[in-house]
Amino acid sequence: MRRTSAWIGWALCLCASLAVSAQNYPEDDEMNLDLIREDGTQPESGAEPEFLRCNKVAWRVPGQYLVILRQGTHESxxxxxxxxxxxxxxxxxxxxxxLQTYSGALRGFLVKMSSDVLHLVMKLPHVHYIEEDSSIFAQSAPWNLQRLLQPHGSSSENATYQPPNDGRMAEVYLMDGSVQSSHREVEGRVLITDFNDVPEEDGVRVHRQASQCNSHGTHIAGVVSGSDSGVARGAGINLVRVLNCQGKGTVSGALAGMEYIRATLLARPMNAVVVLLPFIGGFSRSLNAACRDMVANGAVVIAAAGNYREDACLYSPASEPEVITVGAVNAADQLMSQGAGGTNFGRCVDLFAPGDDIVSASSDCSTCFTTRSGTSQAAAHAAGVAAVILSSNQNMSPVQVLQTMLHHSIGNTVNLLSLSDTHRLTTPNLVAAMPPANSTTRCTSWSTAGVSSNSRPHLGDGKRCVVKDGVTLHALCCHAPSLECHLLENISADKDQVEVTCPSGWTLTDCGTVSQGSAVLGPVAKGNSCRVRGATGGAAGLAVCCRVRPAEQPVTAPQ
Known part of the structure; x- marks a missing residue:
């Protein structure tokens, strides 16, 4: 929370100023006197602290400065x-x-002062750099859900959205404005935290409460976890309010919000955590550093690329390499356009996701919906996909989540010809898609009684291995879009050698055997075939054959 000091009478003499200081901080009276006597303090050895300003002049917050101390500096x-x-x-x-002190990922403080005082800050020990505070903004402008499951753009009006899981094992920390937690889309899955660090609104006399805000936060929460419009419909949402009702916040407020999340996770550790940053600001070294620390502590951090039709590397947190930065595409897999603006692009973007004409919850009423566009919506889709991935494996690292998302993204569908040659070469041509459910490519069993007919594994429905009780079973599962697998068997009671071969178009992924009562030699995989030898005959050969199912073709077993 912000800690303010009521300094009175700055035009009075030094003694009066010290009296006010002593009144507010009685335990610091002697310290202040000692520090004044030491006025000749010089900066720490090494380079002079840097002074950083937002590259967008209109977004700067004059008179507010983030003073960041050197890495490793003690909290005291x-x-x-x-x-x-x-x-x-x-x-x-x-x-x-x-106004604020920071003792988490970054050590430092936020100070409100005249620029005339900057030279004093530059001489303080331990100061690494000083960054002028700046504004951050929300990035908003049911094809989108089908698009995640129909990666080649062939969405069907009658198709049902059925992801591999509902993401209920993941927690999403949403740093936004407000969320109507009573909306039917997210009711019971949204926790409004007690964190609230937002600037006053521009051009209004009364600072509106969060409940009176526009729909940005509610819309984003609906995209992530909505019952009808959400990507991960079981994921929990934790709102950390850093944007006001106009969708505006500050870098300092975002830093405080991330410190709040960090402290919460330290007090209540979790494995499957996604931090969603659906806002953009000018390039900020401190905001990027806080995001980097969040990832280092195991959270998947996802950010909007921005809606300015510029290089995303000019903005934060989109420019931080450890963050998953998401651009927006429309229903035709073209770059989202908003009048003179549109999705940002470039090497700092990791992938694109649906972000145009997205239907989701509205804060107008508990059953209202609205349509919005922007890279905030695209980032929300990616956060939902990440929640589904983490629910499948809660021990995945942020890097593994990113690699999984990139692996299953669809490439070379976005028309990048509108970009300059440089940006066309550096912008990834990838659109997010939902990873398919696991497909079983191998079944292996082990019985303490030895190989027998009772320990024989088989594919129950193409998705699981089945064996009788008392037998240990192992399954190898692989991710691949539309992977189709079947078990083939060849039994011969009168031949010493049995061979089972996968037909053309199918690939052998596992080779096994079942004894009919005699010693068995093998199995041995050779090419696309599985060979088994029995000492006295009666050996059975088992082969798991897989292929990628052709589009619009029903499931058929190999013959």
Whole structure:
């Protein structure tokens, strides 16, 4: 929470200023006097601290500065540095106010002061860099769900959205404005946390409450986890409010929100965590560093690429390499366009996802829906896919989740001809798609009583291995779109050698045997065939044959 100090009478003499300081911080009286006597402090050895400003002039927040200390600085030095700065400013009659301190991923503080005081901050020990605070913005502008399951654009109006799972094993931390938790789409799955760090709205006299906000946060939550419009319909949503009702926030507020999430996860560790950042700001070193730390602590961080039809590397958090940055496409797999704007692009984008004319929950009422477009919506789709992936394997690292998403994305469907030659070569031509459910490509059993007919494995329905009780069973499962597998068998009671071969178009993925009472030699895989030898005959050969099912073709077993 923000900690404010009511400094009064800055035009008075130094003694009056110190009296106010002593009143607010009585335990620091002697410290302030000592620090003033040490006014000659020079910066730490090494390069002078950098001063950073947002590359978008209109987005800067004048008079608010993030002071970030060097990596490895002890937490106690944050408060010591604050006291030292207050003492220096008091001696010269400069007013300042400490708005926030950070002691998580980054060590530092947010200070409200005149730019005239910057030279004092530059001389403080332990200071790594100073970044002027800046604004961040929401990025918003039922083909989209079918698109995730129909990766080649052949969506069907009568198709049913059936992902491999509903993502219920994952928790999504949504950093946005507000969510109507009573909406039928997300009711029972949204937790409104007690974190709230938003700037005042522009051009209004009354600062609206979260319940009066526009639909951005509710819409995004619906895309992630909505009962009808959501990608991962069982995933939990934890709202961390960093945007006001106009969809505007600050880098400092986002940093505080990420520190809140970090502290929550340290207190209540979880494996399957997705942090969704559906906003954009100018390039920010501190915001990128906080995202990098979040990933290092095991969270999958997903961000909007931005709606400015520019290189995503100019913005944060989209420019952070450890973040999964998502651009937006329309129903025809073309780059999303919004008047003069449109989806950002370039090497900092990891993949694209549906982001145009997306139907989801509206905050107008508990049963209302609305259509929005933007890379916020695209990032929400990717967050839902990540939740489904993590629900299949909660121990996956953020890198493994990204690799899984990239592996199952559909390539070379987006028309990038509108981009410059440089950006066309560096922008990934990948559209997110839902990984299919596991397909069984191998069945193996082991019985303590030895090989017998009772320990024989078989594919129950093409998706699972089945064996009788008392037998240990192992299955090898592979991800592949539309993979179709079947078990072939060849039994001969009067031949020493049995061979079973997968037909043309099918691939041998497993070779096994079942004894009919005699010793068995093998099995041995040779080419697309499985060979078994029995000492006195009676050997059975088993082969698992797989193929990628042709489009629009029903399931058929190999003959």
């Amino acid at each position: 030095h944050v408060h010591k540095t604050v006291r030292r700065l207050k003492a220096k400013a008091a001696r010269r009659g400069y007013p300042l106010e400490i």
